[in-house]
Amino acid sequence: MARVCQVTGKTPVGGHKVSHSNIKTKRRFLPNLQKKKFYLAEEDKWITLKLTTDAIRTINKRGLYTVVKELRAKGQHI
Numbered sequence: 001m002a003r004v005c006q007v008t009g010k011t012p013v014g015g016h017k018v019s020h021s022n023i024k025t026k027r028r029f030l031p032n033l034q035k036k037k038f039y040l041a042e043e044d045k046w047i048t049l050k051l052t053t054d055a056i057r058t059i060n061k062r063g064l065y066t067v068v069k070e071l072r073a074k075g076q077h078i
Contacts, residue, residue, distance in 0.1 A: 005031055006076065007055035007067060038064050047078055 004011050010031040016024040031052045040047050042065050051059075059067050071078055 003030055003033060004050075005033060005052040005055050006049050006071065006078075007051055007058060010052050010054070040064060040068065049078070 012028045012030050015027060015029055017027040018024055032054075033050055033052055034056065035048060035050055036056060037046055037048050038059070039045075047068070049055075068078055
């Protein structure tokens with residue numbers, strides 16, 4: 001699946017578009033994905049991640065190296 005956040009794992013979800021007359025048609029709600037480059041000072045290299053804006057806030061709060069260590073522990077290649 002291409003539209004997946006690497007940190008939070010958020011994926012597209014399904015739902016209904018509801019018109020003014022309350023007619024419901026299927027639609028998809030896509031996560032707000034951004035490609036972002038980060039400088040990993042501990043390893044002296046740049047990494048590119050595909051993240052939601054929620055995950056960018058998580059990295060700002062907890063630190064990049066902590067998040068990358070957890071991703072590697074889960075088995076993701078970064």
